Each structure stands twice: as structure tokens, then as C-alpha cells.
Amino acid sequence: MxxxxxxxxxxxxxxxxxxxxxxxxxxxxxxxxxxxxxxxxxxxxxxxxxxxxxxxxxxxxxxxxxxxxxxxxxxxxxxxxxxxxxxxxxxxxxxxxxxxxxxxxPQLDLPERGFSYHQDAPLDMRMDPLLNPLTAAHVVNEYSEEDLTRIIREYGEERWASRIAAFVVAARSRRSLATTLELVDVIKDAIPASARRQGGHPARRTFQALRMEVNGxxxxxxxxxxxxxxxxxxxxxxxxxxxxxxxxxxxxxxxxxxxxxxxxxxxxxxxxxxxxxxxxxxxxxxxxxxxxxxxxxxxxxxxxxxxxxxx
Ligand SMILES: C[S@@+](CC[C@H](N)C(=O)[O-])C[C@H]1O[C@@H](n2cnc3c(N)ncnc32)[C@H](O)[C@@H]1O
Structure with missing residues (x-):
């Protein structure tokens, strides 16, 4: 490509x-x-x-x-x-x-890199997949609710950070979140419908936060x-x-x-x-x-x- x-x-x-x-x-x-x-x-x-x-x-x-x-x-x-x-x-x-x-x-647009909230792919987001062992899937499925809240709030500047973290923790207790679009669905459920209509794609800020965490x-x-x-x-x-x-x-x-x-x-x-x-x-x-x-x-x-x- x-x-x-x-x-x-x-x-x-x-x-x-x-x-x-x-x-x-x-x-x-x-x-x-x-x-x-x-x-x-x-x-x-x-x-x-x-x-x-x-x-x-x-x-x-x-x-x-x-x-x-x-x-x-x-x-x-x-x-x-x-x-x-x-x-x-x-x-x-x-x-x-x-x-x-x-x-x-290109990193954002190539679906298989897992940075995009528009296309379904494994939750990856590593800029250096060879040397960096930390994937977005690990952050989403293993981090505590407090850490997820902090990352989404600080790095994503997302006002619904604590709700998103709580919804992620509830979703992953049923089944691990494996793909970008599974996560997007959870984020959409966490943000009230009236707020979802403003400020661009509802997953943009959370995805930015995860990317910054994964790549340090x-x-x-x-x-x-x-x-x-x-x-x-x-x-x-x-x-x-x-x-x-x-x-x-x-x-x-x-x-x-x-x-x-x-x-x-x-x-x-x-x-x-x-x-x-x-x-x-x-x-x-x-x-x-x-x-x-x-x-x-x-x-x-x-x-x-x-x-x-x-x-
Ligand atoms: C915004 S792009 C740069 C685009 C470039 N200036 C151009 O005009 O084509 C950022 C690039 O920096 C790389 N990058 C980000 N953080 C890095 C780091 N800590 N060490 C090395 N490369 C990094 C990314 O992999 C990406 O390719």
C-alpha cells in the first residue's frame, strides 16, 4: 500500500x-x-x-x-x-x-495496526510491534479500572473516562475485548447519547489515550x-x-x-x-x-x- x-x-x-x-x-x-x-x-x-x-x-x-x-x-x-x-x-x-x-x-489508516476506530482489527496499536510487548488488548483487558480511568482522562482528555473504564471492566468480565470495534461498541454504550452527538467520533479520545499508553x-x-x-x-x-x-x-x-x-x-x-x-x-x-x-x-x-x- x-x-x-x-x-x-x-x-x-x-x-x-x-x-x-x-x-x-x-x-x-x-x-x-x-x-x-x-x-x-x-x-x-x-x-x-x-x-x-x-x-x-x-x-x-x-x-x-x-x-x-x-x-x-x-x-x-x-x-x-x-x-x-x-x-x-x-x-x-x-x-x-x-x-x-x-x-x-498510514499507521492510523492501516486497519491491521489496530489504531483505527473505523475498521475492525485486533487491539494492537504498537508503533514497534517487534520490540514492544505491550498491546492495547493487554491495557484494555488487564489494567485496573482506576488505571484505565486515569489514562483515558489524562491522555484522552475524555470527560466520560470513569464511565468508559467502568463499562470496559463490566464488558471484559463477560468476555475479553479482542477487537477495535468491540471496544468502540463499549465506548458508545458508556457515553450518553446526547454527548455522543458532539466532539467527533465517540471513541477518538479513548483510542488516543490507549495509543499513548501502549507506546509510552x-x-x-x-x-x-x-x-x-x-x-x-x-x-x-x-x-x-x-x-x-x-x-x-x-x-x-x-x-x-x-x-x-x-x-x-x-x-x-x-x-x-x-x-x-x-x-x-x-x-x-x-x-x-x-x-x-x-x-x-x-x-x-x-x-x-x-x-x-x-x-
Ligand atoms: C507524525 S509521524 C511523522 C511524519 C513525518 N514527519 C512525515 O512528514 O512523513 C510520526 C512518526 O514518528 C514515529 N515515532 C513516534 N514516536 C516515536 C519514538 N519515540 N521513536 C521513534 N519514532 C517514533 C512514528 O512511528 C511515526 O512514523
Whole structure:
């Protein structure tokens, strides 16, 4: 099947990375190389693109998009292990990092991956089925009602989280929930009919929550971006596109912390903490897609882009 994913905020990403021929750029979420192709073209002929993805099918698609001959090093792995991956890539430092978080359109659209609430498939949702043993079926059938409530509320921002968790626990006591559409039916039963008519598909938020839990998405984000900043050359930039308020909060907090300089009390005449800022914030507020981009690509809807520069 053709790998179709429209890159989000493409012009903004290339502008914020301030690409030059010869730059070394790391795309930590390569996907189908939508952003990476533009990056590779802008840094050619001497630049190096390192592309990382934990999903084998994304890497296969990216290799076709990028064409051999372009200076690209493609690595399968999780950006939670960025130090190891960059040592493997053999680069000395990087001029830029891109993180375009979450899932790609093909991952969502291929029914057998179990991400879609429109098509029936086993409850899987793993971006890396080879290395990740945790499936959505395990979360749904084994987690306690309290944990399910917490995950659906926090990661899904779902106001009916506790009802959905209670309905899941009741349903699975009769028979394990094995497929996406079995779960969708339980979610629909849990949400009152009047509420079901608003806010898109009733299963959207719960499916997002399960996906984030299965792939440990928030856990690796902070360590990934801290590692990237360590590898950045002075003047190099890190660009992160997030699609969830919890992700954006992590990015904002880490950037703000590393952009702070001296923390001595204002009445101390000479700095004694010696703290120097590591980053300069390029975006004080997140950049969001235009209405036109959202109309053309509804998956851009919740995107927020933040950029910082290594000082
Ligand atoms: C939104 S897509 C990226 C799309 C890409 N920018 C493009 O334009 O084609 C996110 C990709 O990141 C990958 N991914 C998500 N979390 C990851 C992680 N922790 N480590 C490595 N890859 C990850 C997913 O497998 C997916 O292919």
C-alpha cells in the first residue's frame, strides 16, 4: 500500500530549522519522510540527514521517498535512545533536530495496526510491534479500572473516562475485548447519547489515550528532547511539533528551564549560581497551522510547533 502522509507545518519547519547546504539534521520521527525529503533537498549535496523511526514500514517508505544517493542515514529505533542511535549514526554533533510527534496517517489508516476506530482489527496499536510487548488488548483487558480511568482522562482528555473504564471492566468480565470495534461498541454504550452527538467520533479520545499508553509516548519525549539539545551545535535548532496539550507542556517546560540563566535572588549583587542559559527561545508562543492548512489536512488541527536555539 502507498504510504501517504501530508507533512504538517512544512514551510514553518524548514524555515525554523534554518537549513543550509552541508548541515547535519536529525529527523527523530521520520515517518514517510515528508519533512525529511524537503530537509534533504535543502542541505544537499554535502549535508547529512539522519532519519529515525521505530516503525519498520515508515523506514521502508522513507527510503523510497528519499532515494538512494541522497546523504541519508536511516535508523530503526526509539528516540528515547537517541544517544545510542546518534553514536551508531557516527555524527559528531547536529545542526538541527525535528520531532513531529505521534502517529502517521498510514499507521492510523492501516486497519491491521489496530489504531483505527473505523475498521475492525485486533487491539494492537504498537508503533514497534517487534520490540514492544505491550498491546492495547493487554491495557484494555488487564489494567485496573482506576488505571484505565486515569489514562483515558489524562491522555484522552475524555470527560466520560470513569464511565468508559467502568463499562470496559463490566464488558471484559463477560468476555475479553479482542477487537477495535468491540471496544468502540463499549465506548458508545458508556457515553450518553446526547454527548455522543458532539466532539467527533465517540471513541477518538479513548483510542488516543490507549495509543499513548501502549507506546509510552510521554515517557520518552522528555529524555528524547533533552538528549537532542545535548547534541546540538551552538546556533543549532530543535523544532518540536506536538499534537496533545500534555506533550506541548513537556516541550514548553524543558525549553523554558534550559533557557533560564542566573537564578540568584535579585538582591544578590554578583551571581553565585553560575547558571548559564543553554537555549534561546525562538517561539515564545507555539506556531499553529493556518485555517487553510487545517482545511486541506484535518490531521494538522491540533499541531503546535515550538523552536529553540542552542546558545
Ligand atoms: C507524525 S509521524 C511523522 C511524519 C513525518 N514527519 C512525515 O512528514 O512523513 C510520526 C512518526 O514518528 C514515529 N515515532 C513516534 N514516536 C516515536 C519514538 N519515540 N521513536 C521513534 N519514532 C517514533 C512514528 O512511528 C511515526 O512514523
Amino acid at each position: 502507498e504510504y501517504r502522509h501530508t507533512p504538517v507545518l512544512l514551510a514553518e519547519v524548514t524555515q525554523h530549522l534554518s537549513l543550509n547546504p552541508g548541515s547535519i539534521i536529525v529527523d527523530c520521527t521520520l515517518g514517510g519522510a515528508g519533512h525529511a525529503k524537503r530537509i534533504a533537498d535543502s542541505i544537499a549535496p554535502t549535508g547529512i540527514l539522519v532519519g529515525i523511526d521505530q516503525d519498520e514500514s515508515a523506514l521502508t517508505a522513507a527510503a523510497t521517498t528519499l532515494r538512494l544517493g541522497q546523504q541519508a542515514i536511516l535508523l530503526k529505533g526509539n528516540f528515547g535512545e537517541l544517544d545510542r542511535l546518534l553514536v551508531e549514526a557516527g555524527i559528531p554533533f547536529a545542526d538541527g533536530f525535528l520531532f513531529d510527534l505521534g502517529v502517521s496517517s 509516548e510521554l515517557g520518552v519525549l522528555e529524555s528524547g528532547i533533552r538528549a537532542a539539545i545535548r547534541w546540538l551545535k551552538p546556533g543549532g535548532r530543535i523544532v518540536v511539533i506536538s499534537y496533545h496539550s500534555l506533550e506541548d507542556r513537556v516541550v514548553k517546560r524543558v525549553f523554558a528551564e534550559l533557557a533560564r540563566g542566573c537564578e540568584c535572588p535579585p538582591d544578590v549583587p554578583i551571581c553565585t549560581c553560575g547558571r548559564e542559559p543553554v537555549l534561546r527561545l525562538v517561539t515564545r508562543r507555539p506556531v499553529v497551522p493556518t485555517a487553510d492548512e487545517i482545511a486541506e489536512n484535518p490531521r494538522a488541527r491540533s499541531a503546535r510547533l515550538r523552536t529553540a536555539e542552542r546558545v
